[in-house]
Amino acid sequence: MNTLFKVTNKISANGQAVRHIFSGVKKLQQTQEQVDAAEATNTRLPLTTLSEDEQAMKETVARLAQEQIAPHVREMDNDGKFKSSIIDLLFQNGLMGVQIDTEYGGAGCNFMTTILTVEEISKVDPSLGILVDLQNTLINNVVIQLGNEEQKKKYLPRLAADTVSSFALTEPSSGSDAFSLKTTAKKDGSDYIINGSKMWISNSDLAGIFLVMANANPSAGYKGITCFIVERDTPGFTINRPEKKLGIAASGTCMLTFDNVRVPESNILGEFGKGYKYAIEFLNEGRIGIGAQMIGLAQGCFDATIPYTMERAQFGKPIFSFQSMQHQIAEVATEIEAARLMVYNAARLLERGEPVLKEGAMAKWYAADVAQRACVKCIDWMGGVGFSKDFIQEKFYRDVKIGSIYEGTYNIQLSTIAKQIEREYKN
């Protein structure tokens, strides 16, 4: 699939720049060149500096989101499901395989490009933002980094071209305490037989490929947890009806049940018994993606609100002109910018191979907190109409709550940050 030219042809008015959008290797080099040049002259680039390709991608995804996704967002939220034409649009434009190498049909871009993609999509629809985020930051990256050549050849082209995927860790009795999970995988000849259930699994209504954490050696405790690839049509595997939720309604979140689900040993991803380690590592990356979803959501809500405050007049003046309004607006704009810098910094650290345990948790926690405040304020600034379903702010307000729950709750992020601080100060 030549995603580069598909994007160029479909949505770019800026042909020259966009032609490089998906040349990921080149983009990485370009970013490195910029960094090297900055280091050579002893200057530092602002965190918001994007390479030419990253900038072009950001603009292109923004245009796609505004022109082709935005008109369908209300309908998808009301229906509680995505339109298949919108899912097709994401695949056709390379947004579901941003970091998958071109050799496997992906766009071959860097992590920052994934972050920008999730941010731009979430400005318009945070439900679709989580679909794009999970596919890219969790599932694709796990297969890219842990898959053997056979697994990469089998799964990456599908993930880039047409197959939605899910990451299944949480269970009815294990959420924050994820590694007390009870789903088992018992060896039977050269197969494993999976039994148990998973809860709250995003995008599982559509997914064709599932990464499932199951304990293949319960006597070893969490060190028996192993990551299995399970295909949707495997006998004994049931995807239950989507939960009815407060927000991100179009993203299908289902319970999964495994009743003697047989998978070959070759479906183990990475090493036997290392599933807990992989979950920790990849969720560190994933949290930066949730941060991107949250800053996109906050900015989308803010952008939809400010023009109203300039048009709406009370006491003979636009409500924007009141100093108490301006101060609140300035505070929210500053907080969104601060959250964006934390998310971008965590993404750049990750690209440079540096640890992001603390920075990812901080970025996710802060971005979710800022986004919640931003949505509350936007509704306040709109007055009565902010409370109405005729305006998009109420949807952002419902969608934002999930940021403090999935991929680690508020408390879990804060505990992670505190643990790191303790380590740093004890050393």
Ligand SMILES: Cc1cc2nc3c(=O)[nH]c(=O)nc-3n(C[C@H](O)[C@H](O)[C@H](O)COP(=O)(O)OP(=O)(O)OC[C@H]3O[C@@H](n4cnc5c(N)ncnc54)[C@H](O)[C@@H]3O)c2cc1C
């Ligand atoms: C819409 C949605 C989509 C999701 N998508 C996925 C998915 O795709 N894949 C997946 O595997 N999971 C997914 N999840 C699950 C999600 O990651 C969990 O809900 C989350 O980790 C919290 O677990 P829990 O719901 O069991 O809450 P609990 O762990 O029961 O927590 C309840 C409360 O107790 C607090 N708490 C728990 N332990 C501690 C502690 N040690 N210290 C302080 N406070 C604590 C929590 O902070 C929280 O406030 C999703 C959840 C939702 C709602």
